[in-house]
Amino acid sequence: MARVSIVRRLRPPERYRFAGSVGALTLGRQDPCGHFVGEGFWLAARTPDGPGTLHLSPAGGELAAEAYGPGAAWLAERADAVAGLRDDVTGFAPLAAAHPVVARLAVTFHGLRMPATGLVFPRLLRAILEQKVTGREAHRAYRAICRHFGEPAPGPVPLLLPPDPAAVAATPYWTFHPxxxxxxxxxxxxxxxxxxxxxxxxxxxxxxxxxxxxxPGIGPWTAAEVVRVAYGDPDAVSVGDFHIPNTVAWALAGEARGTDARMLELLEPFPGHRGRVCELLAAGGIGAPRFGPRMPVRSFARF
Structure with missing residues (x-):
C-alpha cells in the first residue's frame, strides 16, 4: 500500500495537556494498537472507511494531525475529537467551585481534555477484559488478543489494528482461555x-x-468506561468500580470507604461533569487509604 497521508493543523486550548488528554486511549508502550513515540502519539483504528492510523504531535503551539490508510480521511476529520479538542468545559468552573478539592484540581489540570474516538468496539474489548480482575491481568489478556488477531496498520510506525469484531465473533470461546x-x-x-x-x-x-x-455480561461499569472514551462523555461514572467510590468518598468527604450510592450522592453537585470530576481526582493522584491485601494476580490459562 502506498504511503498516502492527510494532514491537519489543530489549535489546542490554552495550557492544553496533550499527553494527559490522549493517554486514556492507550495502555502505554506495550499497547500494540497505539502508543507515544517521542512527543507524538500514534493510534491505529478500524474506521467506517477502512483501516487507518492517526499521528498527533505538538508543534509550535499547534497540534499536527496526520492520518494514513483507507481510513485517513475519517481519522483526519475526527482528529480534533480524538485529541479532546471538542470537549466542552463551558460551565464546569462554577460547578467545580462547589468543593475546594475539585476547584483546585480544575485549575491545576485546566488543560486536560476528554478524547472522543467515535469508535466503540476497541474500548469495549478492553473494558470487558477489565471486568473483576486486576489491571495487570486485563492488560496481559488484551495484548495477547490483539496479537492473535493482529493485522498491520497503515503508516510508517509498526502498529496492529484493533481486532476485527467479525473475526472475534467467529472464534470459539476456548481460543481465549490461553x-x-x-x-x-x-x-x-x-x-x-x-x-x-x-x-x-x-x-x-x-x-x-x-x-x-x-x-448479557455488560453492565453500567463497562458501558461507562466505553462511552467516556468513545463519545467523550464527561458525565459517565463507572458505577461498580472497586476503587472509584472510595476515591470520591475520601477526596470529597474525608471518608476512607464509600459505596456507589455515596459516590453518586457526593457527585450530585457536578451534573453533566461527574465523570470529569473522577478523572480529575485520578489525574491528581488522589486515592483512599488502602487496607488489607491487594487482589491477587491469577492466570486462567493454567486453570
Missing amino acids: FGVEQRRTQALLRAAQAAARLERCVDGAEATRRMTAI
Missing part, C-alpha cells in the same frame, strides 16, 4: 463482537449505553 480469559468474560466479548456493527451506529453515549447494557 490468553487468560475465562468463559464468562469471553462470552460477553463474543456477544459484544456480534453486536459491534449496531453499537458503532449509535448516535450518542446514551444510545450506546442502552444497547451495551442490553447485552
